[in-house]
Amino acid sequence: MYRAGIDLGSSYTKGVLVDENNNILDYHLVKTGFDFKKASQKIIDKFSENFKITYPVYTCGYGREQLDISTVANSEITALAKAVHHKYQRACSVIDIGGQDTKYVKVNASGGVERFKMNRKCAAGTGSFIEEIAFRLDVTPTEFNDIAQQATEEIKINSYCTVFAVSEIIGRIKGGTSLSNLVLGIYYSIIDRSFELSLIEDFLIITGGIPDNHPLIVKLFKEKFKNTESPEKSQFLSAYGCVLLNDEKKDE
Amino acid sequence: MSHNESGIIKLQSVGFLRKTMGDYFNRLKDAVDTGNKKIAWCTSVGPAELLYSMGFEVYFPENHGAMLGASKIADKYIPSAVALGYSPDICSYLTSDIGAFLQNETPLQKSGFESVPKPDILVYNTNQCREVLDWFSFYAKHFNVPVIGINTPLCINALTPNIIQNVAKQFEELIPELEKVSTQKFDIDKFRETIALSHDGCVLWREVLETARHKPSPINFFDSAIHMGPIVVMRGTTYATDYYKVLLAELKDRIKANISAVPNEKHRIYWDGMPLWYKLSDMAKLFAKLNTCIVASTYCNSWVFDDLDPASPFESSALAYCKLFIVRADEVKENVLEKLMTDFSIEGIIYHESKTCSRNSNNLYGLHTRLFNKTNIPFLEINGDLNDPRCYSEEQSIIAIETFVDQLGSRK
Numbered sequence: 001m002y003r004a005g006i007d008l009g010s011s012y013t014k015g016v017l018v019d020e021n022n023n024i025l026d027y028h029l030v031k032t033g034f035d036f037k038k039a040s041q042k043i044i045d046k047f048s049e050n051f052k053i054t055y056p057v058y059t060c061g062y063g064r065e066q067l068d069i070s071t072v073a074n075s076e077i078t079a080l081a082k083a084v085h086h087k088y089q090r091a092c093s094v095i096d097i098g099g100q101d102t103k104y105v106k107v108n109a110s111g112g113v114e115r116f117k118m119n120r121k122c123a124a125g126t127g128s129f130i131e132e133i134a135f136r137l138d139v140t141p142t143e144f145n146d147i148a149q150q151a152t153e154e155i156k157i158n159s160y161c162t163v164f165a166v167s168e169i170i171g172r173i174k175g176g177t178s179l180s181n182l183v184l185g186i187y188y189s190i191i192d193r194s195f196e197l198s199l200i201e202d203f204l205i206i207t208g209g210i211p212d213n214h215p216l217i218v219k220l221f222k223e224k225f226k227n228t229e230s231p232e233k234s235q236f237l238s239a240y241g242c243v244l245l246n247d248e249k250k251d252e
Numbered sequence: 253m254s255h256n257e258s259g260i261i262k263l264q265s266v267g268f269l270r271k272t273m274g275d276y277f278n279r280l281k282d283a284v285d286t287g288n289k290k291i292a293w294c295t296s297v298g299p300a301e302l303l304y305s306m307g308f309e310v311y312f313p314e315n316h317g318a319m320l321g322a323s324k325i326a327d328k329y330i331p332s333a334v335a336l337g338y339s340p341d342i343c344s345y346l347t348s349d350i351g352a353f354l355q356n357e358t359p360l361q362k363s364g365f366e367s368v369p370k371p372d373i374l375v376y377n378t379n380q381c382r383e384v385l386d387w388f389s390f391y392a393k394h395f396n397v398p399v400i401g402i403n404t405p406l407c408i409n410a411l412t413p414n415i416i417q418n419v420a421k422q423f424e425e426l427i428p429e430l431e432k433v434s435t436q437k438f439d440i441d442k443f444r445e446t447i448a449l450s451h452d453g454c455v456l457w458r459e460v461l462e463t464a465r466h467k468p469s470p471i472n473f474f475d476s477a478i479h480m481g482p483i484v485v486m487r488g489t490t491y492a493t494d495y496y497k498v499l500l501a502e503l504k505d506r507i508k509a510n511i512s513a514v515p516n517e518k519h520r521i522y523w524d525g526m527p528l529w530y531k532l533s534d535m536a537k538l539f540a541k542l543n544t545c546i547v548a549s550t551y552c553n554s555w556v557f558d559d560l561d562p563a564s565p566f567e568s569s570a571l572a573y574c575k576l577f578i579v580r581a582d583e584v585k586e587n588v589l590e591k592l593m594t595d596f597s598i599e600g601i602i603y604h605e606s607k608t609c610s611r612n613s614n615n616l617y618g619l620h621t622r623l624f625n626k627t628n629i630p631f632l633e634i635n636g637d638l639n640d641p642r643c644y645s646e647e648q649s650i651i652a653i654e655t656f657v658d659q660l661g662s663r664k
Contacts, residue, residue: 062647077655101648112662115630118652 002051005239006040007076008032008061011099011127012209014236015043017051018243022086025051027236036063044069058242072246077105077116079241084205085111086244087231092203095194095221097210098235099127102190104197117197124162125193127210133186136166137179144183145214151184158189165189187217191224203227207234259515260540263475265499272495273481277360280369283309290372290434293391295384297576298377299402299423299569301488301560305446307436311369312485313387317345319359320352321529321639329355330640343383344608344639350390373433375426376401379579381611400429404574409581411574419570444562447569450488451560456496457483458556463503464547465596468512469520470503473546474536475513477527483555518543519660520597524550524589524620525604526612526638531646538650542657548596550577550589550614578611582619586626589614593627600660601631602653607643630663632656 002025007014009032017026028046032039040059047053057069060076084094085107091114094105102119123129127141134141155177158164165186172182190210204225211218211230218230231237283289292308294300296315303310320326326344329351334340336354338347352358358368374388374397385401392399402422405415427438460479463470471479479499486492506512521539523546528535539546554577561568577588592598601623603615610616615633624631634652637643 075651075655075658077651078658108662110662113655113659115659116652116655117633118648120635 001054002047003058003243004044004047004053005058005079005242006043006061007079007236007239007242008036008040008059008063009098009209009235010062010101012235013039013043013061014239015040015047016236016239016243017047017053018240022244022247024236024240027233029235032062037067039063040067040069058239058246060238060242072242074242074245076238076241077103078113079245080207080238081105081107081113081241082111082244083237083241084207086241087237088203088205088229090203092205093198093200094205094207095197095200096238097126097190097194097206097208097217099209102126102194102197104194106198115198119193119197122161124160124165125190127208129162129165129190130186130210130214132162132166133169136169137182139179139183142213144186145216147180148183148187148214148216150180152178153181153184154188155181155185156188157182157185187214187220190217191220194221195224200225204229205234206230207237209235260513260536261511261515263471263479263499263502265479265495265502268495268498269479269481272486272491274363276482276486276491277363277365280309280311281363281365284365284369291369292430292433293371293374293388295376295380295388295401296484297380297554297573297578298375298384299426299573300485301446301450301565301569302423302426302430302443303375304488305443306430306434306438308372308430308434309369310485311371313349313368313391314345314384315481315485316358316360316368317349317639318529320348321345322532323359324530324641325352325359326530326639327641328352329357340608340640342608343381343387344637346383346387347608348639349387353391371395371397373397373430374399374401375430377404377573378402379404379573379576381578381609398429398433400426402426402573404579406579407581408574408579409584411571415574416567416570419574420566423566423569440565443565446488447560447565448562449490449493451558451562453483453487453489453492453496454555454557454560456493456500458558460496460500460503461548461553461556462595463500463507464513464545466507467520467597468510468514468517469545469547470506470511470513472513472536472539473523473527473549473552474532474539476549476552477532480552480555487555487557512545514540514543514545516543517545519657520545520547520599521660522546522548522589522592522596522598522601523604524601524614526551526606526609528604528636528641528644529639530641531636531644534646538653542654544657544660546602548592548598551612553592554578582614582617582622585614586619586623589619589623590627593629598629599663600656601629602656603631603633605633605635607635607637608640609638612638630656630659 055070064073091109105116106114108114326348330347332351332354333347482492557572559572
């Protein structure tokens with residue numbers, strides 16, 4: 001029995017293929033683009049090359065209820081909590097940094113959501129924020145991590161609003177701040193914004209496309225809060241959690 | 253019985269509600285057309301009883317603001333008020349109402365009005381916010397009519413005799429100007445009679461809200477936000493008492509017949525903050541789908557002025573309108589909310605942080621976390637606005653609400 005979990009994010013759609021023992025056999029990531037159905041179909045097609053998928057498919061994220069295939073929709077936050085708990089088997093705090101949202105989730109000892117909070121209105125501190133800044137700096141977001149490694153100084157960039165941050169960067173460029181120091185400043189602003197979501201006192205797990213693609217951010221999180229981890233391929237956890245949640249329901 | 257696609261059984265009283273509200277606007281229109289009655293504009297928790305007792309037809313711009321919001325047209329008008337100099341961060345009732353006026357449009361035109369009814373006087377109470385004074389001052393200047401009102405102290409903790417006497421005196425001091433405009437002599441007996449009617453209407457409205465204590469609840473927040481119309485604009489009249497007698501009877505019948513507002517009520521939530529007027533029916537469907545009933549709210553529970561007493565009309569008006577939730581200190585608010593949690597068997601609270609109405613958003617100064625520490629009742633904060641849909645991220649909020657309901661489910 002091969003089950004698929006799909007997380008339709010604002011920027012990327014993430015899919016996992018899971019066997020009957022809840023092992024992940026395959027991962028697939030596609031741009032969400034304009035068409036949720038097409039994005040998820042690409043994932044199904046990829047998995048179907050080697051496996052016969054069982055329906056329904058377990059979904060979460062923005063287009064979770066609008067697919068043509070048989071689906072069971074879940075909350076991506078409940079799913080994330082489930083998957084993180086499955087991996088770490090303990091209560092913990094999760095900060096998930098995605099394309100449009102930054103979320104704080106307090107996971108309880110049985111893998112449920114104890115509380116959660118999402119970023120305020122502006123996308124400052126999310127993936128879109130990095131893309132906007134990268135565009136202004138004329139580099140690609142994928143270059144950010146290497147550039148930030150070269151930084152020599154920790155500078156503060158405002159994390160209140162993306163537009164304000166861009167204006168501030170223009171001022172910094174005028175003042176002679178190096179590109180690498182600016183990019184590191186952007187990373188720090190993302191971290192500051194994340195820690196606004198809640199006081200964190202226990203064990204912190206960082207997930208999402210941003211930590212997966214910007215490993216330096218995870219290192220910086222650890223500098224601020226020692227007891228931090230970020231699992232590999234963490235952006236697939238909500239998709240995986242969808243399968244786990246429904247595995248649990250089946251057993252009830 | 254009529255069902256909609258969510259399985260929600262509509263309240264039968266909605267027909268009588270439409271008639272009651274329609275008649276109210278017809279009386280206003282008659283005053284406009286014939287000029288045989290003066291028109292006072294009043295804030296929603298202003299001295300409506302005094303105005304009705306002195307023969308005014310009373311128009312409530314906040315009701316008009318809510319109409320603009322519910323008609324999903326507020327964002328068409330807000331930019332005009334902003335261009336005039338009002339910040340988009342202040343009350344979007346004010347900005348949408350003034351913007352609509354500047355564009356010479358109103359939903360009332362569908363009811364035969366040329367424009368909003370021209371005021372002969374504007375009467376405010378700042379108990380709810382300072383914006384009402386700015387709002388009314390705009391129209392006072394435009395129409396060259398007097399604007400008078402009551403300036404209530406803010407963040408009231410103990411309702412001391414000093415506060416009550418001061419506010420009662422301000423009520424009395426409105427009379428000479430009202431007599432001048434209405435050309436009617438103030439009549440204390442009429443005032444007492446109006447106060448008694450307002451009291452009775454408020455008690456009926458309270459009883460309507462209290463039917464939601466029953467599990468499952470026969471009414472939810474989205475119903476109440478609509479059915480509160482008469483208590484807002486007609487308190488102090490028999491129109492309001494007549495209406496709530498009918499609604500209350502229907503709700504009692506629903507309890508007997510086990511008809512609930514949400515067909516399969518599994519969770520009971522409290523709503524703090526303003527409604528999102530432009531999303532009222534979408535939200536009603538969303539919560540119904542989640543088997544979750546919003547059984548009580550700060551907003552609807554705010555129109556219960558049961559301290560009104562014909563034996564002491566001025567003092568009891570002062571007491572009733574100073575006791576209002578929004579004008580109280582956080583310590584008092586916390587206690588009020590804590591009691592409501594028990595009374596209505598609440599499992600979770602949603603705080604709607606309204607971008608343009610901080611006075612009605614109770615998650616800004618830590619009250620929500622203090623209340624959680626006391627009660628262990630979980631909460632969710634959502635960002636939005638009463639009238640300005642640009643401040644609301646629907647997709648993000650739906651995910652948050654669904655997760656919150658999951659969270660409540662995992663606690664059971």
